[in-house]
Amino acid sequence: xxxxxxxxxxxxxxxxxxxxxxxxxxxxxxxxxxxxxxxxxxxxxxxxxxxxxxxxxxxxxxxxxxxxxxxxxxxxxxxxxxxxxxxxxxxxxxxxxxxxxxxxxxxxxxxxxxxxxxxxxxxxxxxxxxxxxxxxxxxxxxxxxxxxxxxxxxxxxxxxxxxxxxxxxxxxxxxxxxxxxxxxxxxxxxxxxxxxxxxxxxxxxxxxxxxxxxxxxxxxxxxxxxxxxxxxxxxxxxxxxxxxxxxxxxxxxxxxxxxxxxxxxxxxxxxxxxxxxxxxxxxxxxxxxxxxxxxxxxxxxxx
Amino acid sequence: xxxxxxxxxxxxxxxxxxxxxxxxxxxxxxxxxxxxxxxxxxxxxxxxxxxxxxxxxxxxxxxxxxxxxxxxxxxxxxxxxxxxxxxxxxxxxxxxxxxxxxxxxxxxxxxxxxxxxxxxxxxxxxxxxxxxxxxxxxxxxxxxxxxxxxxxxxxxxxxxxxxxxxxxxxxxxxxxxxxxxxxxxxxxxxxxxxxxxxxxxxxxxxxxxxxxxxxxxxxxxxxxxxxxxxxxxxxxxxxxxxxxxxxxxxxxxxxxxxxxxxxxxxxxxxxxxxxxxxxxxxxxxxxxxxxxxxxxxxxxxxxxxxxxxxxxx
Numbered sequence: 001x002x003x004x005x006x007x008x009x010x011x012x013x014x015x016x017x018x019x020x021x022x023x024x025x026x027x028x029x030x031x032x033x034x035x036x037x038x039x040x041x042x043x044x045x046x047x048x049x050x051x052x053x054x055x056x057x058x059x060x061x062x063x064x065x066x067x068x069x070x071x072x073x074x075x076x077x078x079x080x081x082x083x084x085x086x087x088x089x090x091x092x093x094x095x096x097x098x099x100x101x102x103x104x105x106x107x108x109x110x111x112x113x114x115x116x117x118x119x120x121x122x123x124x125x126x127x128x129x130x131x132x133x134x135x136x137x138x139x140x141x142x143x144x145x146x147x148x149x150x151x152x153x154x155x156x157x158x159x160x161x162x163x164x165x166x167x168x169x170x171x172x173x174x175x176x177x178x179x180x181x182x183x184x185x186x187x188x189x190x191x192x193x194x195x196x197x198x199x200x201x202x203x204x205x206x207x208x209x210x211x212x213x214x215x216x217x218x219x220x221x222x223x224x225x226x227x228x229x230x231x232x233x234x235x236x237x238x239x240x241x242x243x244x245x246x247x248x249x250x251x252x253x254x255x256x257x258x259x260x261x262x263x264x265x266x267x268x269x270x271x272x273x274x275x276x277x278x279x280x281x282x283x284x285x286x287x288x289x290x291x292x293x294x295x296x297x298x299x300x301x302x303x
Numbered sequence: 304x305x306x307x308x309x310x311x312x313x314x315x316x317x318x319x320x321x322x323x324x325x326x327x328x329x330x331x332x333x334x335x336x337x338x339x340x341x342x343x344x345x346x347x348x349x350x351x352x353x354x355x356x357x358x359x360x361x362x363x364x365x366x367x368x369x370x371x372x373x374x375x376x377x378x379x380x381x382x383x384x385x386x387x388x389x390x391x392x393x394x395x396x397x398x399x400x401x402x403x404x405x406x407x408x409x410x411x412x413x414x415x416x417x418x419x420x421x422x423x424x425x426x427x428x429x430x431x432x433x434x435x436x437x438x439x440x441x442x443x444x445x446x447x448x449x450x451x452x453x454x455x456x457x458x459x460x461x462x463x464x465x466x467x468x469x470x471x472x473x474x475x476x477x478x479x480x481x482x483x484x485x486x487x488x489x490x491x492x493x494x495x496x497x498x499x500x501x502x503x504x505x506x507x508x509x510x511x512x513x514x515x516x517x518x519x520x521x522x523x524x525x526x527x528x529x530x531x532x533x534x535x536x537x538x539x540x541x542x543x544x545x546x547x548x549x550x551x552x553x554x555x556x557x558x559x560x561x562x563x564x565x566x567x568x569x570x571x572x573x574x575x576x577x578x579x580x581x582x583x584x585x586x587x588x589x590x591x592x593x594x595x596x597x598x599x600x601x602x603x604x605x606x607x608x609x610x611x612x613x614x615x616x
Contacts, residue, residue: 137317140317140321141321143551144322144551144593144596144597144600145322145325146554146593146596147555148559149554149573149589149592149593150589152573152577156333156580157329236448237446237555240448241558242574242577242578243577263452264460267456267460274446274449274452275449278445278449281444281445282445
């Protein structure tokens with residue numbers, strides 16, 4: 001009798017808490033989340049700030065980013081031109097702020113499309129045995145072309161536009177996502193609960209929807225953030241070498257490409273978009289690292 | 304072992320075939336009709352048709368692809384649309400700077416990243432470890448041209464220690480050659496260093512937990528001996544693998560680095576070819592880079608037995 005748990009009879013006395021305990025209780029709500037995941041918080045804050053800048057670019061004391069002012073060429077940063085002007089007299093501050101739009105659209109766009117298409121291909125590859133070897137050989141082939149070169153080759157075929165940039169980088173990113181999803185699917189298929197579902201006669205689409213898909217989501221989301229970061233860099237590289245966003249649309253790569261000829265005397269034209277690009281990619285990577293650590297603690301240890 | 308090598312070499316054939324098919328399709332669907340360009344403005348549709356037939360452009364896709372592959376195997380990559388020179392000769396003229404840049408970057412990255420990763424794993428959780436990991440995140444986030452311009456601005460323009468741009472052939476002396484490559488190699492190596500350091504740290508942390516490390520420590524082996532002889536040797540396989548995989552990023556980065564530092568290599572050739580829509584040159588460069596990438600990763604696969612005798616095929 002003395003060893004039974006206090007399920008009946010006299011209620012168990014509440015343990016006496018020492019005074020120091022309350023400080024150790026985990027904070028709840030948003031503040032708690034921020035304290036537990038500082039990298040997501042910092043990255044997320046920077047990212048929100050950049051989204052704000054992209055959306056409200058016209059209201060943030062910018063001028064028309066394409067307005068030429070030949071008389072005001074290559075002015076150094078000052079009170080009137082915060083980031084100076086370029087060789088055509090355009091306001092670099094306005095161009096850099098508007099450039100945020102292209103970078104974010106390409107980053108999020110590629111992350112979305114590459115995830116959806118890669119997920120589909122990966123699921124097919126993991127479930128349809130005869131298609132698997134064909135799909136994976138094609139992916140091996142595409143992966144052996146360095147992704148920037150693949151995107152460059154695709155851009156060489158088409159006119160420069162934001163849509164085509166997204167398309168080209170997406171194609172270059174798909175093989176990696178497909179491989180990741182296929183790997184997850186193959187390991188999940190061996191799990192007892194999936195085997196049980198198969199044995200009890202569950203149809204394949206239901207198995208995919210109910211048992212496989214939810215488990216691929218966590219690694220997918222983490223992968224999507226890294227794709228977003230690398231797509232932003234890829235867009236800047238493509239625009240920088242003249243194979244990306246058309247020159248009329250201000251993008252960070254374009255601004256740097258235009259500032260390149262003058263950079264030894266007017267370095268600020270190159271440096272301002274460079275700083276914005278680095279901070280944006282850093283923010284996305286921080287969110288990715290934070291998500292990786294909080295969604296899958298096993299991954300955190302590995303890399 | 305021999306059978307494995309043969310099998311592994313044969314396995315690269317379908318991969319290269321996919322690459323070739325992709326690269327050929329690129330030219331096939333490329334806008335612009337070569338026959339119409341050659342015929343000129345005055346040509347009638349019949350003239351264009353005749354030139355097309357004489358060039359063999361009217362034959363089916365599969366036939367043309369087969370012929371094209373056959374010529375590539377013989378070492379003929381076609382003629383540049385812009386300069387009318389053989390693509391192989393144009394590549395040969397530009398290969399030295401790119402090869403130099405890649406080799407210097409590779410050596411630099413490995414000699415910096417591996418010790419960084421080892422020390423971070425050894426002192427895991429310490430300030431040094433956190434600095435290495437912080438550097439890795441930065442290395443992934445700051446694009447190669449940003450690092451390039453920053454380095455060139457500080458070390459070439461402000462401090463005047465190194466040349467700003469350009470390339471000196473190795474035949475002009477080792478030091479002038481190396482001097483020109485330091486800044487581009489550091490800029491290009493950033494991401495690579497971050498990648499290798501992270502993998503080295505992760506692998507080393509796992510290995511330092513192993514029993515044989517404890518045994519080595521118990522028999523009185525020095526810290527350096529344990530880290531670099533016992534542990535690093537066993538961490539070699541993942542590290543060498545990531546070096547091979549990272550080569551793809553290095554090739555892509557080289558294209559940009561050459562633009563930033565005005566190095567007349569294959570990257571510049573690619574960029575110029577894109578701006579002129581010179582498809583045979585684009586094809587040739589992509590084929591070459593992919594071939595090198597596949598070849599290096601094949602060699603790395605085969606080298607595993609050297610690092611780890613337990614791996615037998």
